[in-house]
Amino acid sequence: MRNALTRPGQGAALVDCAIWDGRAESAVGDQGLRVAPDGTVRSAGPVEEILSQARADGDVVVELSGATLTPGLVNMHVHLGLALPGPMEEANKAATDAEQVLLLAGNAREVLRAGVTTVRLVGESRFADMALRAAIRRGQVDGPTIYTAGHALCCTGGHGHGADAVEADGADGFRRATREQIRAGADLIKVCISGGIAGEHEQIDTPQLTDDEMAAVISTAHDWGRKVTAHAGPAGAISRAVELGLDCVEHGYQLDAALCARMAERGVAYCPTITVSRCEQFFLDTGVPRWMIERALAAGPRHWESLQHAIAAGVPIIMGTDLPPQVPYDETTATVREMEFMAEAGMTAHAVMVSATSAAADWLGAGDDCGTLRPGARADVLLMEGDPTTDVSVLRSLHGVIQGGRIVRDDRGLLRTGGVV
Numbered sequence: 001m002r003n004a005l006t007r008p009g010q011g012a013a014l015v016d017c018a019i020w021d022g023r024a025e026s027a028v029g030d031q032g033l034r035v036a037p038d039g040t041v042r043s044a045g046p047v048e049e050i051l052s053q054a055r056a057d058g059d060v061v062v063e064l065s066g067a068t069l070t071p072g073l074v075n076m077h078v079h080l081g082l083a084l085p086g087p088m089e090e091a092n093k094a095a096t097d098a099e100q101v102l103l104l105a106g107n108a109r110e111v112l113r114a115g116v117t118t119v120r121l122v123g124e125s126r127f128a129d130m131a132l133r134a135a136i137r138r139g140q141v142d143g144p145t146i147y148t149a150g151h152a153l154c155c156t157g158g159h160g161h162g163a164d165a166v167e168a169d170g171a172d173g174f175r176r177a178t179r180e181q182i183r184a185g186a187d188l189i190k191v192c193i194s195g196g197i198a199g200e201h202e203q204i205d206t207p208q209l210t211d212d213e214m215a216a217v218i219s220t221a222h223d224w225g226r227k228v229t230a231h232a233g234p235a236g237a238i239s240r241a242v243e244l245g246l247d248c249v250e251h252g253y254q255l256d257a258a259l260c261a262r263m264a265e266r267g268v269a270y271c272p273t274i275t276v277s278r279c280e281q282f283f284l285d286t287g288v289p290r291w292m293i294e295r296a297l298a299a300g301p302r303h304w305e306s307l308q309h310a311i312a313a314g315v316p317i318i319m320g321t322d323l324p325p326q327v328p329y330d331e332t333t334a335t336v337r338e339m340e341f342m343a344e345a346g347m348t349a350h351a352v353m354v355s356a357t358s359a360a361a362d363w364l365g366a367g368d369d370c371g372t373l374r375p376g377a378r379a380d381v382l383l384m385e386g387d388p389t390t391d392v393s394v395l396r397s398l399h400g401v402i403q404g405g406r407i408v409r410d411d412r413g414l415l416r417t418g419g420v421v
């Protein structure tokens with residue numbers, strides 16, 4: 001397992017760094033961050049203050065050569081067992097349950113190394129996600145903190161039925177499918193209410209659930225204290241779900257201004273996954289069928305407009321990729337490229353960083369557990385060069401990852417050099 005930054009009974013103080021805490025307006029220089037032996041943030045503040053606290057308590061002091069510290073990223077649309085049509089879907093179907101969980105575990109380790117310390121899983125198969133979440137919590141396997149929906153839900157033949165979605169029909173059927181995910185340990189519910197890119201017999205704007213089916217999912221999940229997010233394309237189906245109490249929209253390929261105004265008013269979040277309609281190379285690499293590539297790229301311009309409508313209306317936006325968070329994309333990762341696209345579409349760099357940290361944590365109801373570096377938060381920390389709240393491409397310089405006070409990645413060997421002052 002990984003090296004702890006702290007030693008038994010002894011905390012660590014990271015100094016010679018700038019800090020952006022997940023909520024502040026920008027990064028602040030000449031700061032220090034103390035990590036308690038239990039892996040949480042003890043305090044953060046001006047370096048002189050942090051050093052005097054560190055001396056009093058005998059912390060290990062680690063100098064970081066001016067690096068910027070931010071909270072670990074939260075990626076809100078992830079499938080660790082992504083099974084797109086073609087070879088991925090075939091491999092997924094052929095895998096035994098044991099093979100499936102090992103596949104997820106391998107991906108989870110890579111996700112964490114890419115600086116994504118928390119994920120929201122929105123569709124996995126055979127509850128391998130639940131087994132993995134438990135193993136990560138126990139410290140048996142390296143991976144991000146997991147919030148998961150279990151299987152996605154869809155209607156018979158609906159979006160995702162060949163991959164991670166379970167089929168149901170009618171209000172009773174959807175109530176049961178929702179309860180089955182909760183019984184298995186789902187933290188949230190994901191429902192596919194329209195067609196999408198990856199379904200052969202549908203179009204992006206095919207409505208797939210009736211109002212009573214959507215209402216059944218939403219009211220059952222809410223009764224059990226779970227939020228609901230919907231895979232959704234067209235404005236019509238999304239408006240109906242929003243009025244029924246939906247909590248979040250995935251993709252939203254065809255949002256318009258009126259719908260975005262309503263989402264903002266009701267506090268419904270939007271997870272654009274903007275890369276999915278502009279990632280031709282990833283689709284070529286994964287061998288998906290030609291019709292799917294064409295449909296994805298054709299959706300691109302309208303998808304981009306949707307994001308711009310959401311930005312203009314002030315919809316709460318959260319970051320998610322749909323692509324595996326760590327896959328290479330334009331010489332960085334899909335996660336960083338997604339964040340760059342969000343900035344290119346008109347979000348400030350600060351808003352993009354918030355969407356990938358504290359706003360995501362707020363949606364998850366995680367409090368200050370993740371997404372911030374405030375006292376009591378889990379010490380999930382990234383190291384980079386420069387201030388990402390002025391330019392998100394600064395994330396390309398990521399060179400260190402700490403999770404709960406343990407060193408995950410230390411490209412420059414800065415984190416293992418601590419001494420006691």
Ligand SMILES: [Zn+2]
Pocket residue numbers: 077079122123322
């Ligand atoms: Zn997805």
